[in-house]
Amino acid sequence: MAEPLLQARGIVKHYGHVEALRGCDFDVYPNEIVALVGDNGAGKSTLIKILAGSEQADEGEISLEGQRIHVGSPFEAMRLGIETVYQDLALAPDLDGSANLYLGRELMQPGILGKLGFLDNRSMRAGARKAFGELGVDLQNAQSAVANLSGGQRQSVAVARSVAWASKVVFLDEPTAALGVIQTARVLETVKRIRDRGVAAVLISHNMRQVLEVADRIEVMRLGRRVARFDAKKATIEQLVSAMTGGIAEEGAA
Amino acid sequence: MTALTPGRGQAMRLAIAGRFAPLAARWKAFSATRFGSIVARTLGTNGAWIFLLLVALMFVFNFLAPGKFWTEFNVRTMAENVSVLLVIAVGETFVMATGGIDLSVGYVLLFSGVTSAQAMNWGGHDPTNSGWDIVLLGLAVALGSGLGWGVLNGLVVAKAKVPALIATLGTLGMSWGLAEILSNGQDLRYLPSIIGDMGTGRVFDKIPFVVIVAILVAVVGGVTLNLTRFGRYTLAIGSNQEAARRAGINVDRHLIKVYAMSGMLAGFAGFMSLAIFTTTTISGHANDNLQAIAAVVIGGTSLVGGVATVVGTTIGVCIPMVLFSGFTILGYQSFWRDVAVGAVLILAVYADQLRRRRRERR
Numbered sequence: 381m382a383e384p385l386l387q388a389r390g391i392v393k394h395y396g397h398v399e400a401l402r403g404c405d406f407d408v409y410p411n412e413i414v415a416l417v418g419d420n421g422a423g424k425s426t427l428i429k430i431l432a433g434s435e436q437a438d439e440g441e442i443s444l445e446g447q448r449i450h451v452g453s454p455f456e457a458m459r460l461g462i463e464t465v466y467q468d469l470a471l472a473p474d475l476d477g478s479a480n481l482y483l484g485r486e487l488m489q490p491g492i493l494g495k496l497g498f499l500d501n502r503s504m505r506a507g508a509r510k511a512f513g514e515l516g517v518d519l520q521n522a523q524s525a526v527a528n529l530s531g532g533q534r535q536s537v538a539v540a541r542s543v544a545w546a547s548k549v550v551f552l553d554e555p556t557a558a559l560g561v562i563q564t565a566r567v568l569e570t571v572k573r574i575r576d577r578g579v580a581a582v583l584i585s586h587n588m589r590q591v592l593e594v595a596d597r598i599e600v601m602r603l604g605r606r607v608a609r610f611d612a613k614k615a616t617i618e619q620l621v622s623a624m625t626g627g628i629a630e631e632g633a634a
Numbered sequence: 635m636t637a638l639t640p641g642r643g644q645a646m647r648l649a650i651a652g653r654f655a656p657l658a659a660r661w662k663a664f665s666a667t668r669f670g671s672i673v674a675r676t677l678g679t680n681g682a683w684i685f686l687l688l689v690a691l692m693f694v695f696n697f698l699a700p701g702k703f704w705t706e707f708n709v710r711t712m713a714e715n716v717s718v719l720l721v722i723a724v725g726e727t728f729v730m731a732t733g734g735i736d737l738s739v740g741y742v743l744l745f746s747g748v749t750s751a752q753a754m755n756w757g758g759h760d761p762t763n764s765g766w767d768i769v770l771l772g773l774a775v776a777l778g779s780g781l782g783w784g785v786l787n788g789l790v791v792a793k794a795k796v797p798a799l800i801a802t803l804g805t806l807g808m809s810w811g812l813a814e815i816l817s818n819g820q821d822l823r824y825l826p827s828i829i830g831d832m833g834t835g836r837v838f839d840k841i842p843f844v845v846i847v848a849i850l851v852a853v854v855g856g857v858t859l860n861l862t863r864f865g866r867y868t869l870a871i872g873s874n875q876e877a878a879r880r881a882g883i884n885v886d887r888h889l890i891k892v893y894a895m896s897g898m899l900a901g902f903a904g905f906m907s908l909a910i911f912t913t914t915t916i917s918g919h920a921n922d923n924l925q926a927i928a929a930v931v932i933g934g935t936s937l938v939g940g941v942a943t944v945v946g947t948t949i950g951v952c953i954p955m956v957l958f959s960g961f962t963i964l965g966y967q968s969f970w971r972d973v974a975v976g977a978v979l980i981l982a983v984y985a986d987q988l989r990r991r992r993r994e995r996r
Binding site for chain 2: 454455458466470471472473474475479483484485486488496497498499501
């Protein structure tokens with residue numbers, strides 16, 4: 381296999397006396413969908429928060445394309461090409477899809493108008509159409525407030541927003557938790573397209589069937605450590621569950 | 635049997651809905667056109683209905699009092715009377731678009747008028763024949779005073795995390811008290827005559843300067859809210875503050891700017907008030923803050939933020955004025971305006987609630 385795109389080694393994170401991560405490793409390779417699975421409290425969300433910059437590790441190293449990096453804040457992560465789709469959909473519901481896509485990164489009018497703070501809505505709308513089109517997201521009315529969209533479409537906007545700006549890695553924390561069957565299929569389709577665009581996707585999910593269907597690789601966490609890695613084509617639900625619950629020996633100890 | 639036949643209430647509702655259906659369809663078709671979509675978006679969701687209400691009120695009053703309501707004199711008086719309120723309501727629109735509220739505007743207006751008048755009277759000299767230098771000094775002091783209170787409001791809301799309702803209630807009391815202390819409760823009546831000329835001046839002998847100035851403020855405010863990054867951030871913060879923060883927007887700094895702008899506009903309104911009344915009118919601004927808030931809400935700005943239009947606010951400022959003038963001309967007590975405005979206010983917020991609930995259900 382190629383060099384890992386994003387690599388975490390020996391990540392430790394304490395919350396008071398609770399040890400959320402106890403020397404956790406994690407690898408993301410280029411052009412793959414890697415699923416991160418584990419029981420509640422295994423430390424998945426904590427690991428993602430650290431990699432996405434919203435929490436700081438107490439110990440351990442993170443490197444991107446072989447270079448050691450320090451991800452001090454979500455903005456630093458964004459600058460490095462790492463984006464996160466949050467579980468609670470960080471969208472502004474009263475704004476339209478294009479405004480949400482470009483939120484915080486607005487395109488300005490050229491020249492003096494731009495200096496005065498005037499937005500280039502036409503270019504942003506065109507960019508949004510393209511970005512949504514690339515992901516197969518069909519917004520009938522691009523000027524409608526995001527709140528008027530269905531749950532699946534809203535999730536798609538959130539995913540599209542992250543994907544549009546991510547050049548390296550996208551983290552998706554339970555992106556289908558609140559969705560129906562059809563919307564779930566849509567979002568998973570979107571995740572596959574992320575990979576096809578050459579960006580790695582990290583998918584956190586509790587749905588083992590979904591994980592096996594979408595992911596290329598699966599990393600399993602238990603009690604703050606990575607305990608197993610699987611090739612998704614060869615893994616079975618029984619194997620995953622047994623790794624999650626401690627039925628097989630830890631990776632490092634074996 | 636009774637359960638199967640529609641009740642009379644429902645039949646009536648259906649009949650009313652039927653009467654309005656062609657109108658609604660026409661509006662929908664209109665807003666699908668290029669020009670129509672611009673109009674529709676400018677008016678906002680409530681705007682179209684509020685605008686119709688304003689037009690209907692004017693027709694009704696004109697019908698009930700022909701030759702009295704729709705006269706040049708009366709329209710001009712109404713426009714003059716709303717101009718100061720419109721300026722503070724524009725600032726209030728931005729504050730409420732962020733999901734906040736600014737209760738202090740009326741008294742910041744008063745405070746700024748007092749400090750401005752005192753600056754122009756500095757050293758006890760009579761400024762009646764003073765030149766533009768003194769007038770500009772007065773304007774600068776009014777703007778500066780308003781800006782100061784606005785920045786304070788912004789800091790308390792954004793940095794100290796005190797809810798806007800309480801923060802601006804606090805500065806309301808402070809600015810009111812200090813205005814009374816500074817002026818000893820006495821209105822200052824000596825102002826440069828240039829200011830009075832500005833207050834009474836008219837363009838083409840018809841349109842008062844103050845009305846033009848207020849409209850300019852509203853136009854700049856509307857353009858800023860709809861077309862600039864400042865406006866986009868304002869609405870984004872009101873819509874979902876956490877999302878705005880995660881998108882890399884400096885939410886605290888933006889909130890401070892919005893409150894500062896509201897304060898500065900209140901300071902400017904204080905100067906306009908000096909020009910119109912040529913005195914500080916200490917007891918005349920008791921309800922300005924609530925009137926401004928009512929205007930903004932009637933205009934379709936959501937109480938929880940994220941949705942706002944300055945056009946709506948402008949209409950929302952005009953409706954109470956039209957009611958006041960209409961009731962007065964018809965010989966009713968002008969307090970009927972307060973009754974009617976109160977009802978319209980509740981309806982406006984109810985409409986916003988209904989819209990949000992309908993949206994949640996998707």
